[in-house]
Amino acid sequence: MFPSITNNNNPLPNLPIPPSICSTEPGTWAYDTMSRRVDAEILQRTWDDNQHHWRQWSTEHIDVIKRFELLRNELQNAATTPLQHLEKPVITSSQREKEYQEWQQILEPYVSNKDTWLTAPWMVTEFLVYRKLMQAIGYWDPQSPGYQQDPFRAQKQAGLHSSIASAESVLAKLFYQTPEVFHEESLEAGLALATSIALWGNKMDLSLWPADKEHRNSDIFSKILDQASQNLLHDDTQVLRHHCQMLKERGGGQVDIIVDNAGFELVTDLALAHYLIESGIATTVTFQLKSHPTFVSDALEKDLLETLAYYEQLDAAEFPACHAAGQKWRHFLKEGQWKCHEDNFWAQPYAMWDMTEPLRSDLVQRCDLAFVKGDANYRRLLGDRIWDYTAPFQDVVGAYFPCPVCALRTLKAEIGCGMDAEQVNRAQELDDQWMVNGRFGVVHFGTGTHEREEHSKARNN
Numbered sequence: 001m002f003p004s005i006t007n008n009n010n011p012l013p014n015l016p017i018p019p020s021i022c023s024t025e026p027g028t029w030a031y032d033t034m035s036r037r038v039d040a041e042i043l044q045r046t047w048d049d050n051q052h053h054w055r056q057w058s059t060e061h062i063d064v065i066k067r068f069e070l071l072r073n074e075l076q077n078a079a080t081t082p083l084q085h086l087e088k089p090v091i092t093s094s095q096r097e098k099e100y101q102e103w104q105q106i107l108e109p110y111v112s113n114k115d116t117w118l119t120a121p122w123m124v125t126e127f128l129v130y131r132k133l134m135q136a137i138g139y140w141d142p143q144s145p146g147y148q149q150d151p152f153r154a155q156k157q158a159g160l161h162s163s164i165a166s167a168e169s170v171l172a173k174l175f176y177q178t179p180e181v182f183h184e185e186s187l188e189a190g191l192a193l194a195t196s197i198a199l200w201g202n203k204m205d206l207s208l209w210p211a212d213k214e215h216r217n218s219d220i221f222s223k224i225l226d227q228a229s230q231n232l233l234h235d236d237t238q239v240l241r242h243h244c245q246m247l248k249e250r251g252g253g254q255v256d257i258i259v260d261n262a263g264f265e266l267v268t269d270l271a272l273a274h275y276l277i278e279s280g281i282a283t284t285v286t287f288q289l290k291s292h293p294t295f296v297s298d299a300l301e302k303d304l305l306e307t308l309a310y311y312e313q314l315d316a317a318e319f320p321a322c323h324a325a326g327q328k329w330r331h332f333l334k335e336g337q338w339k340c341h342e343d344n345f346w347a348q349p350y351a352m353w354d355m356t357e358p359l360r361s362d363l364v365q366r367c368d369l370a371f372v373k374g375d376a377n378y379r380r381l382l383g384d385r386i387w388d389y390t391a392p393f394q395d396v397v398g399a400y401f402p403c404p405v406c407a408l409r410t411l412k413a414e415i416g417c418g419m420d421a422e423q424v425n426r427a428q429e430l431d432d433q434w435m436v437n438g439r440f441g442v443v444h445f446g447t448g449t450h451e452r453e454e455h456s457k458a459r460n461n
């Protein structure tokens with residue numbers, strides 16, 4: 001078995017690497033996703049939202065509808081359709097060439113092995129759906145009417161607009177009802193609240209909970225936050241607090257947020273980033289974002305900028321906390337306290353121990369703490385492999401990650417580590433869907449490889 005698909009010399013987990021999750025077992029979430037859900041729910045909804053444009057777009061140059069239907073057809077026959085390499089795209093930059101070559105390398109073992117959409121690792125096939133969708137609409141082809149067009153735009157906007165009541169309540173709670181949290185020396189209450197908001201924001205994922213206008217006026221999120229502590233299956237908030245305290249005492253560090261979904265979850269990440277700057281934990285927060293639309297709601301830089309623009313123009317009388325936050329966020333961005341970075345790696349199925357360059361070296365040399373948001377990113381932290389649920393997070397992730405890392409994840413896939421056996425038993429007894437319905441969450445902290453300390457020691461000697 002090959003633990004790595006890039007054959008690099010990156011550090012690996014500290015335990016033997018278990019097999020990958022595939023989508024061959026009926027009754028599992030992976031099987032349901034790849035044999036039904038991506039086609040019948042996700043691509044069907046994408047069709048409903050886009051068919052009007054696509055009918056107009058199909059030109060002699062690119063038949064979007066035909067290519068979209070070919071993809072759907074493959075997925076409708078997922079059990080018998082072997083994976084194929086991607087079509088050679090229009091190469092407009094060295095970045096595009098690199099991305100294409102990386103996909104060739106990712107797919108090669110499964111194409112050679114004649115694996116199908118179900119027998120290849122789930123992580124690879126699920127990311128491939130979205131990569132093929134981008135190719136179908138000509139997302140990178142300047143001649144295509146689909147060039148740089150986000151097929152999930154309507155759903156992302158609905159997510160942003162429909163969650164405004166929840167956002168107003170949560171931003172008021174963090175920034176106005178408890179202003180002392182910013183100045184508190186111990187970081188006790190503020191960090192716990194800000195991370196809890198960002199963690200449970202991950203529950204509101206559009207691919208599972210399609211947004212609609214009906215919810216605009218209801219504050220669903222407060223109820224979720226009220227149940228937060230009883231639904232945590234592992235909580236490293238205290239260890240995280242010690243690390244953040246150290247950063248604050250050093251005058252603030254460079255903190256990254258490896259972002260997951262646009263819409264409400266992104267607002268909760270912006271709230272966390274806001275807290276990190278104002279509390280003095282961070283001098284800079286870098287948002288690590290996807291380089292193309294994927295997994296329906298995953299955020300790109302343009303989604304973050306649209307969110308900010310939407311919040312700052314909200315009526316200050318109706319939504320005072322959202323409006324004020326929007327203005328503050330604009331200031332952070334303008335002053336360089338917030339930065340955005342898109343990278344192909346975040347939209348690819350590599351295990352995180354196969355992180356590509358120059359991203360990995362950047363995290364080693366620059367980043368003092370990376371928050372990793374959401375389920376799909378967490379799956380990649382674990383290489384989407386079947387670890388024992390009780391395997392320590394430090395051995396699985398902390399041992400190889402290029403910098404100190406904190407995962408904030410609600411459970412939406414049958415995978416996990418770092419949980420006490422009693423907590424796993426409790427969740428199993430309470431809910432037979434405990435691994436996939438987003439009801440339960442974890443806060444995990446890992447030290448990372450300490451390469452940065454080693455580099456600076458070597459420099460100083």
Ligand SMILES: O=P(O)(O)OC[C@@]1(O)O[C@H](CO)[C@@H](O)[C@@H]1O
Nearest residue numbers: 033205207374375376377412413
């Ligand atoms: O990353 P997120 O938004 O928290 O969750 C992504 C997700 O909805 O997609 C996959 C199934 O399609 C699972 O990893 C997970 O359930």
